[in-house]
């Protein structure tokens with residue numbers, strides 16, 4: 001599933017190439033999670049602005065004489081975006097949305113169709129506002145301090161792992177990244193949020209930022225290997241220290257890594273290095 005780093009890498013791979021391009025046509029294929037919300041024809045000739053990201057959503061501002069707004073993209077469970085600068089290959093059965101622009105053909109491939117592309121008049125108007133409303137802070141936003149994370153944790157009695165996955169305090173910690181950040185911070189994933197001290201929140205925030213920026217860097221290098229730069233090149237995984245290593249020795253202390261299930265997801269941790 002594309003996580004925040006994959007979406008950020010997609011943004012980095014596309015932003016420069018799409019900025020200032022004009023929409024020539026839009027092809028809507030099989031229904032995605034939500035409908036586009038406007039007639040595809042009304043997007044013709046609009047100019048693409050600076051791509052931005054909020055959580056796992058990409059925002060593509062579009063403007064022209066007749067209208068102004070943008071498209072909110074989500075890759076769902078299995079989506080990826082590719083910009084074909086030359087003539088694209090024929091559409092495959094999983095290519096469900098296509099935006100042809102003066103910079104090339106941007107194609108959403110999404111076998112499971114949980115992804116979406118939808119029009120919104122602005123980021124702070126519906127439907128974008130409604131979809132983004134429940135999102136926690138951006139992990140790299142400087143206004144997210146350890147104290148802000150601590151305040152968010154104090155109000156919750158769930159485990160820290162479940163809170164990270166829920167994404168309502170801070171976004172971006174998908175299952176792998178949450179496990180890895182908690183390992184690096186030395187926090188047992190079953191620890192109740194409200195019991196985390198400020199110094200531990202500080203370590204957690206730092207660990208989460210490290211893990212996510214490693215993934216973005218790794219994804220960026222994957223990206224440079226493709227001529228037709230593929231956003232969301234699928235999965236470029238960080239070098240996991242605990243994730244997927246059940247029963248193997250902890251790289252720090254050699255205790256066997258344990259696996260438990262939390263919120264229907266596997267959690268991997270070292271019972272010795274990670275304390276409650």
Ligand SMILES: [Zn+2]
Nearest residue numbers: 250253270273
């Ligand atoms: Zn250990």
